[in-house]
Amino acid sequence: MIRRVSFLLVFLAWAATAHASDKVYNAQHATLDNGMQVIVIPVHRTPAVTHMVWYMAGAAEEPQGISGTAHFLEHLLFKGTPRVPAGKFSEIVQRMGGNDNAFTSWDYTAFFQTVPKEKLADVMAMEAERMNDLTPKLSDVYSEKQVVMEERRQNIESDPGALLGERMRQALFPNHPYGRPIIGWMPEMQGLTWVDSLAFYKKWYAPNNAVLVISGDTTLEEVLPLANSTYGQLKREDVPIRARTASPKMDGTVRVTYARPDIREPQWIRMLRVPSVRQDTKSSLSLSLLEDLLGGNTGRLYQDLVVSQKLASNVDAAYSGYAWDDATFTLYATPASGVSLEKLEKAVTEALAKIAAHGFTDDEIKKAVGRMQDSAVYARDSLAGPAMNVGYGIVTGLTLDDIETWPKQLEALSKDDVSGALKKFVISEAGVTGWLLPEEKKR
Amino acid sequence: MRVFLCAFCLVMTLSSHAFAKVLDIQEFVTEKGIKVWLVPDQSIPVIALSFAFETGTERNPPAKQGLARLLSNTLDEGAGDINAKNFQARLRDHAIDFSFEAGRDVFSGNLRTLSRHKEEAFKLLKLAVTAPRFEAEAIERMRAANLSSIKSNIGDADWIASRLLFDRIYKGHPYALNSGGTLASMKALTAGDLKGEWKRIATRDRLYVGITGEVTIEEAKKIVDDTFGTLPEKSTEKPLEKATMPQVGKPVFYAKDMPQTVLWMAWDGISVSDPDYYAGVVADYIFGGGGFSSRLMAEIREKRGLTYGIQSDLVNNDYADRYVVMASLQPANVAPTIEAVNKIADEMKSKDVSPDELTAAKEYLTGSLPLGLSSSARIASTLVSLQLNRRPVTALDDYRAKIEAVTPADIRRVTARLLNGQPQVVLVGAKPDGLELETLTSIPNAETVTKQ
Numbered sequence: 001m002i003r004r005v006s007f008l009l010v011f012l013a014w015a016a017t018a019h020a021s022d023k024v025y026n027a028q029h030a031t032l033d034n035g036m037q038v039i040v041i042p043v044h045r046t047p048a049v050t051h052m053v054w055y056m057a058g059a060a061e062e063p064q065g066i067s068g069t070a071h072f073l074e075h076l077l078f079k080g081t082p083r084v085p086a087g088k089f090s091e092i093v094q095r096m097g098g099n100d101n102a103f104t105s106w107d108y109t110a111f112f113q114t115v116p117k118e119k120l121a122d123v124m125a126m127e128a129e130r131m132n133d134l135t136p137k138l139s140d141v142y143s144e145k146q147v148v149m150e151e152r153r154q155n156i157e158s159d160p161g162a163l164l165g166e167r168m169r170q171a172l173f174p175n176h177p178y179g180r181p182i183i184g185w186m187p188e189m190q191g192l193t194w195v196d197s198l199a200f201y202k203k204w205y206a207p208n209n210a211v212l213v214i215s216g217d218t219t220l221e222e223v224l225p226l227a228n229s230t231y232g233q234l235k236r237e238d239v240p241i242r243a244r245t246a247s248p249k250m251d252g253t254v255r256v257t258y259a260r261p262d263i264r265e266p267q268w269i270r271m272l273r274v275p276s277v278r279q280d281t282k283s284s285l286s287l288s289l290l291e292d293l294l295g296g297n298t299g300r301l302y303q304d305l306v307v308s309q310k311l312a313s314n315v316d317a318a319y320s321g322y323a324w325d326d327a328t329f330t331l332y333a334t335p336a337s338g339v340s341l342e343k344l345e346k347a348v349t350e351a352l353a354k355i356a357a358h359g360f361t362d363d364e365i366k367k368a369v370g371r372m373q374d375s376a377v378y379a380r381d382s383l384a385g386p387a388m389n390v391g392y393g394i395v396t397g398l399t400l401d402d403i404e405t406w407p408k409q410l411e412a413l414s415k416d417d418v419s420g421a422l423k424k425f426v427i428s429e430a431g432v433t434g435w436l437l438p439e440e441k442k443r
Numbered sequence: 444m445r446v447f448l449c450a451f452c453l454v455m456t457l458s459s460h461a462f463a464k465v466l467d468i469q470e471f472v473t474e475k476g477i478k479v480w481l482v483p484d485q486s487i488p489v490i491a492l493s494f495a496f497e498t499g500t501e502r503n504p505p506a507k508q509g510l511a512r513l514l515s516n517t518l519d520e521g522a523g524d525i526n527a528k529n530f531q532a533r534l535r536d537h538a539i540d541f542s543f544e545a546g547r548d549v550f551s552g553n554l555r556t557l558s559r560h561k562e563e564a565f566k567l568l569k570l571a572v573t574a575p576r577f578e579a580e581a582i583e584r585m586r587a588a589n590l591s592s593i594k595s596n597i598g599d600a601d602w603i604a605s606r607l608l609f610d611r612i613y614k615g616h617p618y619a620l621n622s623g624g625t626l627a628s629m630k631a632l633t634a635g636d637l638k639g640e641w642k643r644i645a646t647r648d649r650l651y652v653g654i655t656g657e658v659t660i661e662e663a664k665k666i667v668d669d670t671f672g673t674l675p676e677k678s679t680e681k682p683l684e685k686a687t688m689p690q691v692g693k694p695v696f697y698a699k700d701m702p703q704t705v706l707w708m709a710w711d712g713i714s715v716s717d718p719d720y721y722a723g724v725v726a727d728y729i730f731g732g733g734g735f736s737s738r739l740m741a742e743i744r745e746k747r748g749l750t751y752g753i754q755s756d757l758v759n760n761d762y763a764d765r766y767v768v769m770a771s772l773q774p775a776n777v778a779p780t781i782e783a784v785n786k787i788a789d790e791m792k793s794k795d796v797s798p799d800e801l802t803a804a805k806e807y808l809t810g811s812l813p814l815g816l817s818s819s820a821r822i823a824s825t826l827v828s829l830q831l832n833r834r835p836v837t838a839l840d841d842y843r844a845k846i847e848a849v850t851p852a853d854i855r856r857v858t859a860r861l862l863n864g865q866p867q868v869v870l871v872g873a874k875p876d877g878l879e880l881e882t883l884t885s886i887p888n889a890e891t892v893t894k895q
Binding site: 027044045046047048078086087092094095096097098099114116131142143144145146147148149150153154155160180260261263264265280296297298303306307313314334336337367370372374375377379380381382383384385395 | 486489536587590703749772809814818
């Protein structure tokens, strides 16, 4: 969930991070005395920097019954500290010519600013202050609660696809906080309080549970003195370890159907629980390759279902590997005109079985590895991109070395590894199948 | 290419006010008469090239709505002796990003490649431009993807609101049509239409190119003439009439089962060549364009919690300029929000902005210039939009001075023009309370072609 209206949290493909011969980012790393990690990725293209602070705490850390608190707290971090009154944080950054924002996921909450490089010290001081000195007025807490409820009405409750996705996740992660919406369930959002938000803040917001990531026209040598005089002044605190409830293995097929009269175009979605990068590096490498081999318009599924059989107008695959616990692999398809979702589902299942039966060729694997390694060069073709990518990896449990050498690691995969991952994880009953379809008008 | 579902594809061609001083632009015209702006950059091994023909969907007649869009989806589906599948595979296997886009006034293309794959990239670009195949298989596949996209749009409140708004505020002009096509018009398009459309669009006299990356001026000249040099020299198309702002009527309402109402408000606008344009940019920032700091956000979101977001935009096209405000709210909050927007508008018109507010706006607008130009693709497309807006190559330096020169009196004058009279209001979703509405039950130019 994102604080700002127009900012899109792009699905940064896990693949887009590397180059074969070199490290992807050539990032520099240090740890402050209070335990805060510092990572700097020098990119000397424009005299500007993107400054991010990531907390290793998100919606999955919320106690049962107060869903939405982590995201609500993210909003409240803009509601005032002793030196920066409510509403002034973004205004100060904009007066620097910069932009700022924040976002919350299940595993993390992140705050960032892009500013001219000479303003870096100023934003570091402001960000350090709101790590443990938040002082919102209760009237601002109340009006912000209305804002997050409007955010839910706008982004979830007005979007049938988002509502379906919410219910699919709930079925995919029974008894695990990943099954809960980041923004919260509406009845619980109505009960969001400053008391609960403050408790979450005190428990999880601490330098030793935060990662500072800066990309742009600077170096670790320049950043360290600034970091020591701002974040370095904060005390290390006792932070609990992440303890999440376990999701049992559930047999059987789960299907979620959502029908509405105003839907004109049906959608078919299958969401699968698969290993995250942190849990199983080798499987995650294979799943990244599978995303590339199955998805896209030159991928196996599009070529079979859209081009040859003409049963779909689109089909795609996505692996979201950055997660502390289980990750997801999702297949999407839109039926061709006149094709039922039942028929489409059967065709997707058969197409996957056919691919599994024949496997992939060495040449196919080699080409996929090559294009993923080529794409990794683009990871440095923006200011904020490198800080975003490195941050996602670190707060979901990877080492900097894992992130830097990912493309090289792809070369170790054989075609059998990839076919094996297809059979084990993608052709699986352990998923949830969603149907979004038009509802027949009642007579 | 794939056709993406996009609620805002139709919405707006924003004026490009994010220029930077940091760019060292080389301006030249090639031997074949093509206008190019180049920014050599050795910092990463990447080359980005953007180009635009200054003509777009506005030329598609009602019965052929969606023609330029379908063309943009089909041009990269096979060219020369390379079929669609192999063409796409060669792009993908060399990590080349390449796509076309059909706008109201411009038909553009964007290419990004690693330097080491540049020969392949420019070979494929040239083939797509000079020898597209328009194979039946690819056309049918792209038609199906477009029909699917139109059907999805018909269920999307933001898209419906923009469709209804354009139908009203550009009444009688081609801008009122659906550039993505109607279900009926999309079904009727033929290979012959696509060939004719590309012939109509692709002439050298109205082509603008922007390049950045590991490339020299000599190389750039060669690439551009080699790619585009054989296209016909001149177009015979005449300029269109301007679309005047029609008489504003009652708020237009389209009911949809959802918890909120999408609100759009539109006034007449000012053009990018207007002497007051830069005053307009500053005024818009203060009123509703400036994110969390704007007056609309401060009052309607931050203070009253009525919405997740409200913003304004200067919408500039070749033949019409409008000023719009948009938000999503609970139905009971629509009337109070319209009232609040009108009140904030009246204040802008009747009282000078404070010196501090004005300084803050100028600091952002001038300071953010270089930050917006941090990726190759952004730099290349900015080089093209500057040319399309008829800016001189010194526009980046001029921009700072022009913003700095805006006074409180300028803001009042331009606000009186931008927020002049009653806006046309469009509402989609839950039925709002306390407003006299014109209720619509069908969406113009969505399923079938609507009579003008």
